[in-house]
Amino acid sequence: xxxxxxxxxxxxxxxxxxxxxxxxxxxxxxxxxxxxxxxxxxxxxxxxxxxxxxxxxxxxxxxxxxxxxxxxxxxxxxxxxxxxxxxxxxxxxxxxxxxxxxxxxxxxxxxxxxxxxxxxxxxxxxxxxxxxxxxxxxxxxxxxxxxxxxxxxxxxxxxxxxxxxxxxxxxxxxxxxxxxxxxxxxxxxxxxxxxxxxxxxxxxxxxxxxxxxxxxxxxxxxxxxxxxxxxxxxxxxxxxxxxxxxxxxxxxxxxxxxxxxxxxxxxxxxxxxxxxxxxxxxxxxxxxxxxxxxxxxxxxxxxxx
Amino acid sequence: xxxxxxxxxxxxxxxxxxxxxxxxxxxxxxxxxxxxxxxxxxxxxxxxxxxxxxxxxxxxxxxxxxxxxxxxxxxxxxxxxxxxxxxxxxxxxxxxxxxxxxxxxxxxxxxxxxxxxxxxxxxxxxxxxxxxxxxxxxxxxxxxxxxxxxxxxxxxxxxxxxxxxxxxxxxxxxxxxxxxxxxxxxxxxxxxxxxxxxxxxxxxxxxxxxxxxxxxxxxxxxxxxxxxxxxxxxxxxxxxxxxxxxxxxxxxxxxxxxxxxxxxxxxxxxxxxxxxxxxxxxxxxxxxxxxxxxxxxxxxxxxxxxxxxxxxxxxxxxxxxxxxxxxxxxxxxxxxxxxxxxxxxxxx
Numbered sequence: 001x002x003x004x005x006x007x008x009x010x011x012x013x014x015x016x017x018x019x020x021x022x023x024x025x026x027x028x029x030x031x032x033x034x035x036x037x038x039x040x041x042x043x044x045x046x047x048x049x050x051x052x053x054x055x056x057x058x059x060x061x062x063x064x065x066x067x068x069x070x071x072x073x074x075x076x077x078x079x080x081x082x083x084x085x086x087x088x089x090x091x092x093x094x095x096x097x098x099x100x101x102x103x104x105x106x107x108x109x110x111x112x113x114x115x116x117x118x119x120x121x122x123x124x125x126x127x128x129x130x131x132x133x134x135x136x137x138x139x140x141x142x143x144x145x146x147x148x149x150x151x152x153x154x155x156x157x158x159x160x161x162x163x164x165x166x167x168x169x170x171x172x173x174x175x176x177x178x179x180x181x182x183x184x185x186x187x188x189x190x191x192x193x194x195x196x197x198x199x200x201x202x203x204x205x206x207x208x209x210x211x212x213x214x215x216x217x218x219x220x221x222x223x224x225x226x227x228x229x230x231x232x233x234x235x236x237x238x239x240x241x242x243x244x245x246x247x248x249x250x251x252x253x254x255x256x257x258x259x260x261x262x263x264x265x266x267x268x269x270x271x272x273x274x275x276x277x278x279x280x281x282x283x284x285x286x287x288x289x290x291x292x293x294x295x296x297x298x299x300x301x302x303x304x305x
Numbered sequence: 306x307x308x309x310x311x312x313x314x315x316x317x318x319x320x321x322x323x324x325x326x327x328x329x330x331x332x333x334x335x336x337x338x339x340x341x342x343x344x345x346x347x348x349x350x351x352x353x354x355x356x357x358x359x360x361x362x363x364x365x366x367x368x369x370x371x372x373x374x375x376x377x378x379x380x381x382x383x384x385x386x387x388x389x390x391x392x393x394x395x396x397x398x399x400x401x402x403x404x405x406x407x408x409x410x411x412x413x414x415x416x417x418x419x420x421x422x423x424x425x426x427x428x429x430x431x432x433x434x435x436x437x438x439x440x441x442x443x444x445x446x447x448x449x450x451x452x453x454x455x456x457x458x459x460x461x462x463x464x465x466x467x468x469x470x471x472x473x474x475x476x477x478x479x480x481x482x483x484x485x486x487x488x489x490x491x492x493x494x495x496x497x498x499x500x501x502x503x504x505x506x507x508x509x510x511x512x513x514x515x516x517x518x519x520x521x522x523x524x525x526x527x528x529x530x531x532x533x534x535x536x537x538x539x540x541x542x543x544x545x546x547x548x549x550x551x552x553x554x555x556x557x558x559x560x561x562x563x564x565x566x567x568x569x570x571x572x573x574x575x576x577x578x579x580x581x582x583x584x585x586x587x588x589x590x591x592x593x594x595x596x597x598x599x600x601x602x603x604x605x606x607x608x609x610x611x612x613x614x615x616x617x618x619x620x621x622x623x624x625x626x627x628x629x630x631x632x633x634x635x636x637x638x639x640x641x642x643x644x645x646x647x648x649x650x651x652x653x
Contacts, residue, residue, distance in 0.1 A: 029312050191348060195453025199485040202457025206464045215464055218489045225488075 098257010
């Protein structure tokens with residue numbers, strides 16, 4: 001194993017809500033809390049790791065403690081704790097919004113460190129390191145769709161193919177508020193909700209297997225509606241109505257955050273018109289923090305410097 | 306029984322989804338009631354309503370008893386089933402072999418018939434046993450609540466479903482499954498199949514030859530406002546349809562499947578662009594001596610030369626009589642259709 005000590009860059013995208021979040025019984029009969037994130041291609045973290053053969057590690061910005069932990073865990077993973085260096089993270093993801101900014105930071109640094117060491121990691125291994133670094137994670141490190149146990153960093157079910165790509169309007173319903181993911185009490189779902197989730201996961205399997213965006217949108221709306229009971233967001237029902245009104249596919253909500261996304265078919269030839277209409281209507285409600293995005297995963301574009 | 310074995314066996318009760326027509330899929334169950342039986346008991350354990358040494362009791366003359374007997378074997382609970390002479394000996398033998406105590410009430414009550422007599426005996430048993438729990442399939446929300454899993458299986462295989470058709474006894478399977486499907490497809494059209502002399506959709510209570518659907522009481526699990534249509538099918542029609550189903554498709558089913566098939570075939574043919582799912586709850590094993598016996602059918606005037614092509618459509622339940630009828634129930638409450646309050650629930 002030739003150890004290259006060359007600077008490397010890692011990229012990771014954020015998410016903007018969840019297509020599914022809930023609790024189901026896995027194949028061993030155990031109850032698992034899990035989710036499927038809605039990836040957002042325009043929000044990302046980029047980490048540059050400049051390794052040195054000293055053990056000192058500096059990270060910029062300094063407050064990114066979880067990312068620092070992720071760096072150390074990755075070095076540990078490859079028995080390279082004698083290596084240090086500096087890590088610089090650039091991110092355009094707003095923190096505390098439930099968009100996975102810390103996950104994206106962590107995934108980006110894990111990738112950067114891995115490449116710098118000339119190593120490889122599976123997406124599952126990346127997930128394991130990230131959840132250790134930050135106690136809870138989303139599944140944006142996976143290019144294929146998975147049902148992800150976010151507190152354990154484990155794949156509960158592998159859907160084996162990517163999500164059909166979607167267009168979306170991201171909406172921050174509480175722009176002046178932030179959420180502390182860790183202090184978030186897990187939702188105490190009642191048995192009826194758990195049965196609902198069982199049904200939704202069946203539909204989710206079908207939607208992903210056949211690339212059925214319409215069904216996926218319905219699953220997402222149903223899941224968001226159940227979870228609204230636990231983290232109510234102002235104007236959530238108005239947003240749902242609006243989505244229905246323009247013939248959107250559905251809505252996705254952040255399970256521990258303030259954002260929602262309205263899901264649209266990227267092949268819709270009235271897509272621009274629908275975006276314009278939605279943004280105009282939302283402004284009437286006093287919501288100005290919205291942006292258009294797609295769910296393509298650009299983390300394929302990683303480069304060494 | 307170890308958990309893995311139990312899960313594997315429970316899994317083996319999953320329905321087979323069989324496309325009978327291009328737009329008609331039958332969910333063919335070995336024993337549909339295993340779902341509510343398993344979930345009712347599991348929920349009761351979860352909520353602390355029963356302990357390891359509790360006695361489970363229920364009144365049923367059919368597949369719910371069998372479902373409970375199987376699940377009680379898995380969970381190690383004692384089970385007493387209170388039934389009447391309608392319980393066939395083959396079923397009784399199966400129940401007893403699984404360790405179930407089968408009690409047969411000797412005579413109908415003066416007021417309320419065998420139903421009342423069974424409930425009275427249930428009450429007695431409950432009074433005599435401190436650590437006793439009544440499953441109460443008619444009112445226990447865990448019955449209809451258990452069908453989320455089935456809804457998931459249907460959605461996984463089929464995606465969008467436009468219409469669900471099933472027989473109604475406790476209301477569990479149809480109301481339960483529709484409830485979960487409608488979270489995704491609120492426009493889902495729901496059709497219930499009942500029989501004459503059943504009070505479920507507004508008829509007066511009468512002795513019924515068609516068992517496995519219909520009821521003499523209004524169960525809480527039946528939410529009338531979920532139904533778009535209700536159909537009444539006679540015993541002769543159900544039995545004839547069951548035989549026709551067997552000869553046409555080789556599916557060996559019970560009378561509820563035949564009744565549902567007759568209604569579903571027609572509905573699917575009238576709506577060729579709709580994807581229709583119908584529920585076939587149990588198999589024909591218990592009906593070998595009756596439905597599958599031409600002598601029995603002809604001696605009891607239960608064999609029809611042919612089935613009606615279509616139901617007689619009525620505007621009010623009481624206008625339906627004797628042969629296949631249907632009403633556009635239109636998601637109304639019982640009260641909206643029938644006027645006046647109804648007594649709901651099986652009280653003990």
